[in-house]
Amino acid sequence: MKTYSTLNTIGWQVLICAIVLSVWQWGHDLHTTLPWLVPDLLDPYFISKPSMIWSNFLIQSCLTSKLGVVNGWFNGDFAKCLARNENNLWAATAITLKNTFFGFVTGVVSGFIAGLILGRSDRLSAIFQPFITAVNSIPRIALAPIIVLAFGIGDMSKIVTSWIVVVFLVFFNTFEGARSIDEGFTNAARLLGASEWQITRTVVIPSTMAWVFASLTPAISFALIGVIVGEFIGAERGIGRLIIESEARGEASGMMVAVVVLMLVGVVLSAIIWRLQAYLLRWQRQRSAE
Amino acid sequence: MSALETSEALASHSPADRRVEVKGLSKSFQLARTTIEAVRDVSFDVRRGEFVALLGPSGSGKSTVLNMIASLIRPSGGEILIDGKRVVPGKATPDVGYVFQRDTLFPWRTVGDNIGYGLELAGVPAQQRKERIAECVAQAGLKGFENAYPSALSGGMRQRAALMRTLIVEPQILLMDEPFGALDTHTKIDMHEVLLRIWEREQQTVLFVTHDLGEALTLADRIILFSARPGRIKDMFTVDFARPRDAVKVRETPRYAELFQHIWHSLGEEFVKGRSA
Ligand SMILES: Nc1ncnc2c1ncn2[C@@H]1O[C@H](COP(=O)(O)OP(=O)(O)O)[C@@H](O)[C@H]1O
Ligand SMILES: [Mg+2]
Numbered sequence: 001m002k003t004y005s006t007l008n009t010i011g012w013q014v015l016i017c018a019i020v021l022s023v024w025q026w027g028h029d030l031h032t033t034l035p036w037l038v039p040d041l042l043d044p045y046f047i048s049k050p051s052m053i054w055s056n057f058l059i060q061s062c063l064t065s066k067l068g069v070v071n072g073w074f075n076g077d078f079a080k081c082l083a084r085n086e087n088n089l090w091a092a093t094a095i096t097l098k099n100t101f102f103g104f105v106t107g108v109v110s111g112f113i114a115g116l117i118l119g120r121s122d123r124l125s126a127i128f129q130p131f132i133t134a135v136n137s138i139p140r141i142a143l144a145p146i147i148v149l150a151f152g153i154g155d156m157s158k159i160v161t162s163w164i165v166v167v168f169l170v171f172f173n174t175f176e177g178a179r180s181i182d183e184g185f186t187n188a189a190r191l192l193g194a195s196e197w198q199i200t201r202t203v204v205i206p207s208t209m210a211w212v213f214a215s216l217t218p219a220i221s222f223a224l225i226g227v228i229v230g231e232f233i234g235a236e237r238g239i240g241r242l243i244i245e246s247e248a249r250g251e252a253s254g255m256m257v258a259v260v261v262l263m264l265v266g267v268v269l270s271a272i273i274w275r276l277q278a279y280l281l282r283w284q285r286q287r288s289a290e
Numbered sequence: 291m292s293a294l295e296t297s298e299a300l301a302s303h304s305p306a307d308r309r310v311e312v313k314g315l316s317k318s319f320q321l322a323r324t325t326i327e328a329v330r331d332v333s334f335d336v337r338r339g340e341f342v343a344l345l346g347p348s349g350s351g352k353s354t355v356l357n358m359i360a361s362l363i364r365p366s367g368g369e370i371l372i373d374g375k376r377v378v379p380g381k382a383t384p385d386v387g388y389v390f391q392r393d394t395l396f397p398w399r400t401v402g403d404n405i406g407y408g409l410e411l412a413g414v415p416a417q418q419r420k421e422r423i424a425e426c427v428a429q430a431g432l433k434g435f436e437n438a439y440p441s442a443l444s445g446g447m448r449q450r451a452a453l454m455r456t457l458i459v460e461p462q463i464l465l466m467d468e469p470f471g472a473l474d475t476h477t478k479i480d481m482h483e484v485l486l487r488i489w490e491r492e493q494q495t496v497l498f499v500t501h502d503l504g505e506a507l508t509l510a511d512r513i514i515l516f517s518a519r520p521g522r523i524k525d526m527f528t529v530d531f532a533r534p535r536d537a538v539k540v541r542e543t544p545r546y547a548e549l550f551q552h553i554w555h556s557l558g559e560e561f562v563k564g565r566s567a
Contacts, residue, residue, distance in 0.1 A: 184394040187362055191388045192408040192459060202407070206398040283398045283439040 025050045048253040053260065056253035060242070061089040087237045087245075093261055096227055096239040099155050100269075103162020104223035110163075111170030112212060119178025120204065136172070140165045144229045153234040162226030166219045170212065177211025178204060210284065213277045220269045224262065308371075309463060309495045310336040310359065315368035317354050327520040328354045331368070334514055334523060341489060341496045343506035343513045345557065347564035351521025352499040353391065356467050359497065360388050372463065387461030389469040391499075393448050395440040401451050402427065402436035408459035426454040430484070446477040450484065457488065464496045470505070482508050482537035490534050503557055507549055508537050515556060518564035525556055 027042040028049070044052065058064040062071055062081035071077040082088050118125045118132075144161045151157035181204060189203045231240025239258050246254025317329040329351040336342050344352045357363040359370050364379035372383050395404050403410075406423040414422070427436055430450040432443075440448055449469060456464070470478045486509065489496060500506050506513045510529050517524040529549065531540055540546055 182394075184390060184392055185396060188388075188390065188394040188396075188455075189407075189411075191360060191362075191382050191386070192411060192455070193382060193384070194411050198411055202411075203396070206396070209398070281398075283441070 021050050044252070046252055048256045052253040053256045056251075057089070057257045057260075060254065060257055087241055089242070089257070089261065092237055092239045092242050092258075093265065095155070095237045096224075096231070097265060099158040099227045099230075099238070100162060100220075100223045100265075102155075102159045103226055104166055104220055106159070107163045107166025107223065108170050108212075108216065108219060111167040112174050114167075115171045115174025116178050116200070116204065116208065119175040119208075120200070125175070132171075136168055140168065141226070141229055144226070145233055148230060148233045153236060158227045158230035158235065158238070161230040162223045165222040165226045169219050169222060170215050173211045173215035174208055177208035180211075181207050210281055213273075213281060216273045216277070217270055220273055221266060224266055224269070228262070307337050308335045309338045309340075309373060310497065311371040311374075312355070312359065313369050313371070315355065315358060315365055315370065317351070317358060317363065317366045329358075330520040330522050332521065332523055333368075334526075336495055336497060338495055339493045341498065341509060341511045343510035344497060344499045344516060345503060345506045345513050345553075346501065346516025346521065346524075347518055347557070347561045348501055349519050349564055350516040350560065351519065352501075352516055353467050355521065356465050356497060356499050360386065360465050383463075385462045387456040387459065387464050387494075389453055389456050389464070389466040391467040391469065391471060393440075393445075393452065393472075395448055395452055395455070397440055400437050400439055401432060401443065404440065404451055405430075405454045405458055407455055412459065422458060426458050429488075430454045446473055446481065449473065449481065453481075453485070457492075460492070462494055464494045464498075466496065467499045468501070469498075471500070471502075478505070479508075479537050485509065486535055486537060503550060503553055504541065507531075507546060507553075508535065508540055513553065515553065516560070518560045524560065525553075527553055 024042060024047070027038060028040075028044055031038040031040050031042070042049075048056075055064075055068065058068075059066055062078055062085070064070050065077070065081070071081050082090065118128060141161075143164060147160050147164070148157045151160055185203050185207060186199055189199050194202065227238070228240040228243075231238040232244055235241045239262055242258045243255050246252075246258065312332060312334050315329060315332045316327075319326040319328055332351075332355060334342075344355065346352050354363060358365045358379075359372075359377065361377050361379055361381055361383060370377040372386065375383075377383055395401075396407070399407065402423050405426050406419050409419045409422060423436070427433055430447075430453065432447060432451060432454075435443060435447065440451065443451065449472075453469065470481045473481065482505065496509075498506070498509060507529055513527045513529060514523055515525040515527070516522070527549070531543070531545065
C-alpha cells in the first residue's frame with residue numbers, strides 16, 4: 001500500500017472542512033442570486049450558518065452580550081451574565097457531562113460484572129436467558145419518559161436513562177467475551193495452581209477486556225444520547241434543555257451551538273477511551289505489527 | 291511384549307518407586323449421535339525420575355490419557371494414582387506440571403510475567419520472583435525478551451517460555467503433550483538439548499507424548515507404543531542409550547538405527563490403521 005505523509009492527509013482534511021463550511025455559509029446567498037445553478041437546500045432559517053452559530057456561541061457562553069459587546073472579565077460582566085442565566089452554555093455542558101459520566105460508569109461497571117457472572121455460569125445464563133432476550137428487545141430509549149416520570153426532572157432520571165442504554169451493551173459484550181475464553185488458558189492457569197478467583201482475575205478478565213473495550217466507544221455515545229433524551233423530556237438544565245429552548249424560540253443557531261458542543265464532547269470522550277484502550281490492550285498492538 | 295523389553299526393569303521397582311500408576315484406564319466421548327471410544331483399558335506405571343514417551347499415531351488417545359492424568363478430563367473407567375493418591379478430575383495435583391501441545395502463553399502478559407505466573411499465584415514476593423524469572427529467562431535463552439509480548443516471539447522461543455512457565459514452580463512430575471510438535475526439525479532438536487539438560491539436573495518424572503519416533507528415542511528411557519483408535523498399549527520398549535545424551539550424536543549411533551528399525555515397523559502398522567479408521 002502506498003503511504004501518504006501526515007501533512008498530505010491533514011491538508012485534505014482542512015480542505016474538506018473549508019469547502020463544507022463555505023457552502024454552508026454562502027450557499028444560500030448563491031442560490032438567491034443564481035437560482036438556476038444552486039439548489040435551495042441550505043435555508044439558514046433551519047440550519048443556520050457558521051457565522052451565526054459563532055456569534056450565538058459567544059452569546060450563550062456569556063463571552064459577549066446579546067449586542068455583540070465583549071463581556072469583560074474584570075468588570076464582572078461575564079460573571080453577571082453567567083449568574084443571570086443558570087443554564088448558560090458552561091453550566092449546561094457541565095451538567096450534561098456529569099450525568100453522562102455517572103450513567104456511563106454505573107452502566108459499564110454493572111454490565112461488566114453481570115456479564116462476567118452470567119458468562120462464567122452455565123446455570124445462571126440458562127435461567128436468565130429469556131429475560132435478557134426480552135428486555136433487550138425493548139428499545140431502551142422508549143423507557144425514557146417512564147424514567148423521567150419515576151425519577152423526576154432532576155439529574156437522577158438522566159443518569160438512569162443513560163445507565164439503561166449502556167448497561168445492556170456492555171453486558172452483552174462482556175458475556176460473549178466470557179463465553180468465548182480459550183479453555184487452554186484456563187487449563188494452563190488451573191494446572192499452575194490457580195484458584196477459581198485467581199483464574200477470574202488473571203485469565204477471564206484480561207481475555208474479556210478486548211470485548212469490553214469494543215463496546216465502550218458506542219457505550220459513551222449511548223450514554224450521551226441517554227442523557228440528552230432525558231433532558232428533552234424534562235429537565236431544568238443541560239444541553240438537551242438548551243436545544244429544546246432554542247427550538248421553542250425558532251432559533252436554529254442556538255440549536256446548532258448545542259449540537260456542535262455535543263459533537264466536541266463526544267470526540268473528547270471517545271479519545272479518552274481510545275487512549276485507555278491503547279494502553280490496556282497494548283499487547284494486541286504488537287500482534288498486529290507482527 | 292517386545293524382545294527388547296527387559297522384564298526385570300518393570301518388575302524390579304518397589305511400589306514406593308512408582309510415581310504414576312495408571313490402572314485399566316478408558317475413556318469414551320459422547321457425541322450427538324455416536325460414541326467415540328478414545329482409550330481402552332490402558333495400564334502402566336512410571337518410576338520416580340523416569341522419562342517415558344507415549345508414542346502413537348495421531349488420534350490414538352495419547353492426549354486423552356495425559357489429560358486424564360492431569361485431572362483435566364474425567365475417565366470413563368479405571369483409575370490413576372500419583373504418589374499413591376487418586377487423581378480427582380477438575381482438581382490439579384500439586385507437583386504436576388503440564389506443557390501443552392498448543393501455545394497457551396497468555397498473550398496479555400509479557401514473557402517475563404508469563405514465566406513468573408506460577409510464582410505470582412503462590413504469592414512469592416515480587417523481588418524473589420524477579421530473581422527467579424531472570425534465572426529462567428537466561429536458562430531459556432530469552433534474555434532481552436522479558437518485556438516483549440509472546441506475539442513478538444518465534445515459535446521456538448514461545449515454547450521455551452511455556453516450558454519455563456511450567457518449570458519455575460519446580461514440578462516433580464512433568465506431563466508434556468507434543469510440546470515441540472509445531473517446531474521445525476532444527477529448532478526441535480535444539481529444544482531436545484534444552485530439555486535433556488534440565489531433566490539431567492532436576493530428574494523429574496516425565497511423561498512425554500509424541501508421534502515422532504526419533505524424538506521418543508532421543509529423550510526417553512522407555513517408549514509406550516499406542517495402537518490406533520481405540521487407544522490401547524500395543525508394546526513397550528526400553529531405550530538404553532547412555533546418559534547424559536547428546537540430542538544430535540545419539541542419532542548417529544548404530545544402536546539408534548537398530549531401535550528405530552525395530553519400532554518403526556510396529557508404529558507403521560498403526561499409522562496405516564489410523565489412516566483407514
Ligand atoms: N473432547 C472430545 N470430544 C470428542 N472426541 C474427542 C475429544 N477429545 C478427543 N476426542 C477423540 O478421541 C480420539 C483420541 O484423541 P487424542 O487423545 O487427542 O489423540 P492423540 O493425542 O493421540 O492424537 C480422537 O479420535 C479424537 O477425535
Ligand atoms: Mg494429541
